[in-house]
Amino acid sequence: MNRLLLACIITISFQPLFAQSLLLTQLKQHITYLAADELEGRQTGSKGERLAYEYISKYYQQLGLKPVGDNGTYIQAFPFTIKANPHDTIVVIKDTSAKTAHNIAAYLDNGAATTVVIGAHYDHLGYAEYGNSLYAGTEHLIHNGADDNASGTAAVLELARILKSSTAKKNNYLFVNFSGEELGLYGSKYFVEHLPIGIAPINYMLNLDMVGRLRNDGGLALGGVGTSPSFTSLLNHLASDSFAVKKTESGVGPSDHTSFYLKNYPVLFFFTGTHSDYHKPSDDVEKINFQGEANVINYLVTIVDSLDNKGKLVFTKTKNEDNKETPKFKVTLGIMPDYVYNGTGIKIDGVSDGKPAAKAGMQTGDVIIALGKMKVTDMQSYMTALAAHKKGDSVKAKVMRDGKVKKLNVTF
Template sequence: MRVILLAGLLATGFCSAAQDYAPSAGRITKTVQYLASDKLKGRGTNEKGGQKASRYVAQQFQKLGLEPGNNGAFYQPFNFNRNKHLNIPSRNVIGYLDNAAAYTIVIGAHYDHLGTAGLFDGRYPIGQIHNGADDNASGIAGLLELARYYVKNGEKEPFNFLFIAFGGEELGLQGSKYYTQHPVDSLDNIHFMLNMDMIGRYNPARGVGIGGYASAVEWPEIFKDVKADTIKYFTDGAGRGGSDHNSFYVAGVPVLFLHTGGHDDYHKPTDDAPKVDAGAEAGILKIAIQLINNAMKKQKLEYKGEPAPVAAEK
């Protein structure tokens, strides 16, 4: 009896350990609650809350065992201009999982939000905290869950991984633009880039949209075996879009873009943590894992850009 009991306890322990790397609604909730708390004041670019958010991501990358992804550093600092605002500082946060592979998969999400709206020239209520739970604390939660999965699952995958939390997205995709202009490795060595932006407000009537379906020749085949028992999804061919995948797509990299759609709290102070559906987000991430794993069965995706415009007849 004692042997049976011990075997049962060991089996339970192994099961628990195996599940530690699967996407977790509890961890997603914890991440979103921190990033979207009033303490971070909306994670504004060039505001203390944005700097705290980037430090939090770097600390999580380090705890997970990722290597610093920018020549020995987790941060990739940059400056940019935006309208009358000059030399605005920001930084990307980059973690690297080295599998000694020829090609690399980039997984990204932006950590910044509107903050107290000081850089938006009156477009949003200045001085009010815009917590940005869905936009994009939810995406950073997804980024950390996928990083955990590929670090902790015990597999040596046939591709390396770069996990990038982009800064300055809300001010014109600044972090991803900078990265594609100053990559830590050649963009030619990227298998594909997967971007998560606003994946926390799942609507069963709509489903989660997955853009970039037409950005690589192989995507239709990769999607064939994807199973989603509780989460509905639909595909969109466009590689362009209003988030960080756009910077990679226009640079010639195949992309995927996960997005649960717009809502009444978009870019408002009411985009708060309790409104994020962490359970559904965990389900969305399981779809993302299937897509990533299927894509890793291919040697390298073939980029398929948009057709050139037809010249008008003279």
């Protein structure tokens, strides 16, 4: 056997393995830094936000991407004010003075006619000084936000590195890290109103928010599938061994892709689901599934590659099933739904202590199939059923537990 040829074979067959281990190493490095206590939970407009945007900018600079922020930098400053959430009881700062936060934007110019935006928010809750925490204690602890959303931030950084050497060159790529997401999509709203000058028109937008906790069942939520017919046909054909993909149509959802959808751009939203550490100080780097996140990144690269020849995608409006305009609720059940569950009903991912679900004996893993007189088949029917009740109502709920229907009494 020829030693040189063998060397070639070894190089070729080890190339993907090397690429994968590099990806894992890089993800680990980014998330470990971004979710470190030193960054104090990356609160919008804080010192931790600055440390994060300096780190991210430096990485784009090393990759040789074009800065398309303010005055030749990667940073786009934007104003924001805190509007305290009336449902939040532990907000300590009710400061309504004007403040400044920062998006980050880096451009990979392939000389193409259109641009694909790949984005993720990098801000998180800090010490929860503006609320939004699900932590029940009274101490003000750092919310490190490893999954939410150091994971998506790291994914965007690595996608920038990977797509730089990709052969898919019929689009340019704009990598954007938004701030102000947790306070109400401030960064992405500002960004779509103030797009960088000199970039080719936007083709479509991909958003990664919480992609670091892929579970053993491989549940991956993919939102916005209905925003372009090209997505529907591609995703029907794209086989995925690594994931149980849960597709939803709506371009409106709980993250920054909503801002782009509302400006009539096709969007896709990647999300590996909620967990018991969601919006708590325990959302830490030790709990990240790096291999799972690498799989999400590879899946996204496949999508970008497959759409490379499709030109400018057609945009379609969707029925907004996740819309914030859905009925106002007078009651809450106190469960965390499993957003990546594929079956009929609402699967419970977590139960809050002292709330109606917990009092009724609902457990993590139960699947709610009826509430009162109403059948629960999906998120929409669940919300409709909730909206039909008021405080003090007592109803029967049906849940599936261990393959059997169980009736429980719920008092709102």
